[in-house]
Every structure is written in structure tokens, then in C-alpha cells.
Amino acid sequence: MLFADSGLSDASISVLLAVWSLTAVVFEVPSGAIADRFSRRSCLVASGLLHAAAYASWVLFPSFWGFAAGFVLWGLGGTLTSGAFEALLYDGLAVNGDAELYGRLNARVDTITLVAQVPVAVLATFLFSVGGYDLAGWVSVAMCLVSSVIALRFPEPPRGSSEDHAGYLDTLRTGLREAVPIKRAVLAVALVYAIDAFEEYFTLLVQDWHVPTVWVPLATTGVPLLGAAGAALGGRLRFRGWVLFASGLVLIAAAVLAVPAAIVLLGLFYGLYRFVLVQVETELQHRIESEARATVTSVAAIGSEFVAFAIYGLWVLGAAFAVGVLVLVVALVIWRR
Structure with a gap:
């Protein structure tokens, strides 16, 4: 809905999304170290405030530069959440001896997030339909502020005394060093998570498939529901490579059909993709051993931003079909038996 009535070209939209990714590339790892060194909960609160400011920018300045400023703010907010939330969740379980439940709970969080999209x-x-883009935007601002209030109530477990004396740069170095020996898990998350950038184009894709703008949100409600189903089933199959490969084939089939009915295939693609994403994220968290958990997770996230640039370029060159081919390539890279 953000781009549905903006009047921007596909090329301009891709440039804006690239600005978003570039912001994340610059601030992703430093913000992860901030979460590890100081407070992960405070990072989540600040993220909501920055996202609210981003929506305000889009409403007040509905031009290319207004959108660009909003995406910088949105990117900053995203970097504060990335890594911090996963670390807060994992450590909250670990302090009670329940770290093995992380995968199940992470899948549940993803499921609830996706179902809430309906x-x-x-x-x-x-x-x-009632108040146009402005009304929808200001309500979004309010919801982001509410999310910050909710984040204030998240419990944050205490961390080791050694971290109390570690400086910011020491925390940053610790996270970067740990990412090296578990690089295969980091790479898997980076490659798979990058595919999620394609979600930003779902509304445009459905419009291209001849769905009227006002009906786009309702027409795509099944997509997050299938994504939620995939996330809920995450971790129950032995092999993830072939599941992601299958999702790429489904996306290519949807792109070839390019009709409203292809939204069903788009949802199936998203469900299979979410299944794999839960698996790789869970494996990474289990392999992190230091207290610089948010920083290590942010290293994977910054890798995903570089791959996301390819998504934006492929959309301009070949839309969904080209993205489907990229998904096949990623599946082959991470395929493990």
C-alpha cells in the first residue's frame, strides 16, 4: 500500500529500497554491538520511534525525497531491531535453561507476526477508502509508537559481569570474531533472509496481475497466512535446500501465469520460504556461544542487505521471474543433506 498510490516508477522504487538497504549496511553491525553493550530492550523502543518518524515523513512529504528520508529512518529503526530481538528472546530462554525451545518460540513469533497482517x-x-493515504499513514505512526510502549515492558535478563566492563569496541570485535568460525550458518541466514526483500514488491506484483489498487490488501491476505503456516512448520523437515528450491519454482510459475489466480502460488512460495527462514535463523542462534549475540546476528543481517540489492535490480530487469531464478541459486548454495 505504501507504493500503490505514490506515482513513482519501478526504477524509483528500487532506488528507494536500495537507500533502505544501504542505511542498513552502514549501521547494522554497529547497532548490534550497541544492543550487546548496552540494552537490547532500549534498542527495540528506539526502533519503534524511528519507524513512527519514517511514516510521518512519508505522509508529510509524499515525494521521492520524502520517501528517501523515510527509508533512512526506517533503515535505522530496522538495524536496532535486527539482532537485538533475537538476542533478547534467546537469552531470556537460556537464563531459565530453555534455550532448546528457541526454534519453536521463534516460529511462533513469526507465525503471529504474519497472521497479524490479515x-x-x-x-x-x-x-x-475512508481517509486515503494520509489517514492510513497517521494510524501507522500511532501503531509504531504503541510498539515502543509495549517494548518497554519486555523483561531483559542480566548478563555476565565481564560484559559490564567491556567497552563498545571490545563488544564489536567479539561479535565479529565469533562470526568467522560459524560462517556457514551466518551465510545461510544472510542469503535466505535477503529473499524477504521481495515482499516489498508483493503489492506491485498483484497490481501488475490486474488487481485494482483498493483491493490489493485484501487480495493478498492469503499470502501472509500461508507464510504463517510455513513458519509454524519450520524445523520439522530434515532437508531445507529442496524446500527453498521448490519455492523458487513456484514463484517462477506464478510469474509466468501473471493473473490474479497466481496469488495462490505467490502465497505457496512465501510459505515454503518462511519454513526455511525459521530453520536457518534457529540454527544460527544455537551456534552462537559468546554474549555478543546481537552483533553476530547483525553480521548475518548485513550480508543479507548486500544480496537484497540484487533483488531490487532483478525486479527492474525481470520482475518476479528473475527473483525466482535467484531463489533457485540461493537454494543450491545452502543445500545440505
Whole structure:
């Protein structure tokens, strides 16, 4: 819905998304170290405030530069969440001796997040039809502020006394050093998570498949539901490479059909993809041993941003078909038996 009525070209939209990714590339790892050195909960609170400012920028300045400023703010907010949330969740379980439950709980969080997109889509359709883009935008600002208030109530377990004396640069170096021996897990998360950048184009894709703008949110409600189903099943199959490969084939089939009915295939692609994403994220968290957990996770995230640039370029060159081919390549790289 953000781009649906913006009047921007596909090339301009890709440039804006690249600005978002570039912001993440610059601040991803430093923000992870901030979460490890200081407070992960505070990072989540600040993230909500920055996201609220981003929406305000998009509403107040609906031009290329207004969108660009908003994406810088959105990128900064995203870097504060990335790594910090996973570390807060994992350490909260580990302090009670329940670290093995992380995969199940992480899948549940992903499932709830995706299912929540359905009522949000219904509300967005209502707000857009009643008050247009401005009303939908200001309600989004309010919701981001509410998320910061909720984050204030998250419990944050105490960490080791050695970290109390570690400086910011020491924390940063610790996280970067640990990412090296577990580089295969880091690479898997980087490659797979990057594919999620394609979600930003779902509304444009559905519009290209001849769905009226006002009905786009409702027409795509099944996509996050199938994504939620995939996330909920994450970790139950032995091999993940062939699942991701299958999702690429499904996306290519949807791109070839290019009709409203292909939204079903788009949802199936997203469900298979989410299944794999939960698996690789869980494996990475289990392999991190130091207290610089958010920093290591951010290293994987920054890798995903570089791959996301390819997603943006492929959208301009070949839309969904080209992205489907990239998914096949990623699946072959991470395929393990």
C-alpha cells in the first residue's frame, strides 16, 4: 500500500529500497554491538520511534525525497531491531535453561507476526477508502509508537559481569570474531533472509496481475497466512535446500501465469520460504556461544542487505521471474543433506 498510490516508477522504487538497504549496511553491525553493550530492550523502543518518524515523513512529504528520508529512518529503526530481538528472546530462554525451545518460540513469533497482517490489511483497506493515504499513514505512526510502549515492558535478563566492563569496541570485535568460525550458518541466514526483500514488491506484483489498487490488501491476505503456516512448520523437515528450491519454482510459475489466480502460488512460495527462514535463523542462534549475540546476528543481517540489492535490480530487469531464478541459486548454495 505504501507504493500503490505514490506515482513513482519501478526504477524509483528500487532506488528507494536500495537507500533502505544501504542505511542498513552502514549501521547494522554497529547497532548490534550497541544492543550487546548496552540494552537490547532500549534498542527495540528506539526502533519503534524511528519507524513512527519514517511514516510521518512519508505522509508529510509524499515525494521521492520524502520517501528517501523515510527509508533512512526506517533503515535505522530496522538495524536496532535486527539482532537485538533475537538476542533478547534467546537469552531470556537460556537464563531459565530453555534455550532448546528457541526454534519453536521463534516460529511462533513469526507465525503471529504474519497472521497479524490479515486484520492489518483489512484495516488498511478501510482506512485507505475512508481517509486515503494520509489517514492510513497517521494510524501507522500511532501503531509504531504503541510498539515502543509495549517494548518497554519486555523483561531483559542480566548478563555476565565481564560484559559490564567491556567497552563498545571490545563488544564489536567479539561479535565479529565469533562470526568467522560459524560462517556457514551466518551465510545461510544472510542469503535466505535477503529473499524477504521481495515482499516489498508483493503489492506491485498483484497490481501488475490486474488487481485494482483498493483491493490489493485484501487480495493478498492469503499470502501472509500461508507464510504463517510455513513458519509454524519450520524445523520439522530434515532437508531445507529442496524446500527453498521448490519455492523458487513456484514463484517462477506464478510469474509466468501473471493473473490474479497466481496469488495462490505467490502465497505457496512465501510459505515454503518462511519454513526455511525459521530453520536457518534457529540454527544460527544455537551456534552462537559468546554474549555478543546481537552483533553476530547483525553480521548475518548485513550480508543479507548486500544480496537484497540484487533483488531490487532483478525486479527492474525481470520482475518476479528473475527473483525466482535467484531463489533457485540461493537454494543450491545452502543445500545440505
